[in-house]
Amino acid sequence: xxxxxxxxxxxxxxxxxxxxxxxxxxxxxxxxxxxxxxxxxxxxxxxxxxxxxxxxxxxxxxxxxxxxxxxxxxxxxxxxxxxxxxxxxxxxxxxxxxxxxxxxxxxxxxxxxxxxxxxxxxxxxxxxxxxxxxxxxxxxxxxxxxxxxxxxxxxxxxxxxxxxxxxxxxxxxxxxxxxxxxxxxxxxxxxxxxxxxxxxxxxxxxxxxxxxxxxxxxxxxxx
Numbered sequence: 001x002x003x004x005x006x007x008x009x010x011x012x013x014x015x016x017x018x019x020x021x022x023x024x025x026x027x028x029x030x031x032x033x034x035x036x037x038x039x040x041x042x043x044x045x046x047x048x049x050x051x052x053x054x055x056x057x058x059x060x061x062x063x064x065x066x067x068x069x070x071x072x073x074x075x076x077x078x079x080x081x082x083x084x085x086x087x088x089x090x091x092x093x094x095x096x097x098x099x100x101x102x103x104x105x106x107x108x109x110x111x112x113x114x115x116x117x118x119x120x121x122x123x124x125x126x127x128x129x130x131x132x133x134x135x136x137x138x139x140x141x142x143x144x145x146x147x148x149x150x151x152x153x154x155x156x157x158x159x160x161x162x163x164x165x166x167x168x169x170x171x172x173x174x175x176x177x178x179x180x181x182x183x184x185x186x187x188x189x190x191x192x193x194x195x196x197x198x199x200x201x202x203x204x205x206x207x208x209x210x211x212x213x214x215x216x217x218x219x220x221x222x223x
Contacts, residue, residue: 102196103134103222110162110220113171115182116213119205122180126212127189130171131198136222140169142184142194147173159216167223169194171201171216178212180204 103109109132117126145151145159155170157163164170171184182203186193189202205212 102137108221114215115203121208125204135196142169144183162217162219164219164221166221169220171218173216176214180206
């Protein structure tokens, strides 16, 4: 029977096999490295230093990078005026205001008067009322200022601009014709006097068989 002879590998063969193994292993590693995908890259691990210059375009940054703020544009033209809105509902009526009774101190009321009649004789007279409208706290002191007369200090106005000091009634005659005795009297025409709410102005003619009249203005200031 023949004996099988075992042959030992030579040193050259061993070196050749090692070289072949290294070559094959290196190729496999290189091939595996070329197949790395985005799923294998950890988020936020790539920096600018890892990216080749000019390898990315503006399209690659769309929606993720905001550029510098641009200049403010010109103001646009004013738009057309809109249609007028519907009219709102009428509000509820408020409560009535306070009625000045008596009239507040220092408040001034003003008005006009006119006396006119035909004198059949010199005993005919005429009357006209002066109505304050609002009552005063007390009756004022009356002053008659005839045409061309000098008013007292308590009557610092005139027929065209009547004024009166507090607590006084000033009657300014502006024009007159054929007038004799005239002035301010009480409501009963029995004595000179005034009342909290008004008074009367009277006049007598200077000559008979002629017209007589007197007109003017007045002012009263609450005491």
